[in-house]
Amino acid sequence: MIRIAIVDDHPLIRDGVRGWCAAAEPRIEVIADHPDPAAFLSATGPDRGDLDAIVLDLQFDQRAPDLSALGTICTRGHRVVVYSQYTEPRLVRDCLDLGAVTYLSKTEGREHLITALHAAAEVRPYLSPTMARAMSTDGDDRPRLSRREREVLLAWFQTESKALVAQQLYITIGTVNTYLERIRAKYAAVGRSAPTKAALVARAIRDGLITTDDL
Structure with missing residues (x-):
């Protein structure tokens, strides 16, 4: 059972996501929903490990998109799927840099959201x-790789295994895999797929992310 929380100030969105999740296969259980990030953070505490993902809007009470809340939730180790009406490229990239695992426009609807939550x-x-x-x-x-993505990439190039990368950077192997797959997704998005470690090394050198001396 996949378990998630929803953070959105529109009851219609929360109810709609609940309905989509209940009909998903495998089923996704919404174990909590909150009208804003403060309520979510207050209810969950710093170490809640029973959530597989968070569906998070960016705008609350008609204010500007709240990236500080996103950063705080990601820092607590939650896997955040941003679900927002905003689609400006820089905002999307900023959210990914802060640690969001996926960014969806609300116009992309059920199919994309359910697939993103399973992922x-x-x-x-x-x-x-x-x-x-x-x-x-x-x-x-x-x-456009974030600072942390570059750190993980370089550590992976310089070590023999992902386990050593995780130990060196004080993260889990699952998190290492997430960063590497997200890097590959970014390369694929610009038409330069890098399915192997050797291909990623070649891309990184060409793009100036590392030098041969770093290796």
């Missing part, structure tokens, strides 16, 4: 159309 629960990425568009608007064919 999040299985610790693998899901490249939504909104993410693909955002990653392809940087002006060249170099994907």
Whole structure:
């Protein structure tokens, strides 16, 4: 059973996501919903480990998108699927940099959201159309990697296993896999797939992310 929480200030959205989840296969259980991030953070505490994913809106009470709340929730170790009406490429990329595992537009609907939640629960990425568009608007064919993604990538190049990367960076092997798959998704989105470690090394050197001396 996949278990999630919903954070959105519109009851209609919360009820709709609940209905989609109940009909999903495998079934997704919504064990909590909250009208804003403060309520979610207050209810869950810092170490709640029974949630596989969080569906998070960015706008509450008609204010501007709240990225600070997203950063806090991601820092607590939650796998966040952003579900927002906003589709500006820079905002999408900023959310991914803060740790969101997927960014979906609310116009993308049930199919994409359910698929993204299954992927999040299985610790693998899901490249939504909104993410693909955002990653392809940087002006060249170099994907925009976050600082943490670059750290994980370099550590993986310099070590013999993902377990050593996890130990070195104080994260889990599952998190290492998530970063690497997200990096691969970013390369695929700009038409430069890198399915192997050797291919990622070649891409990273060409893009100036690392040098041969780093290896």
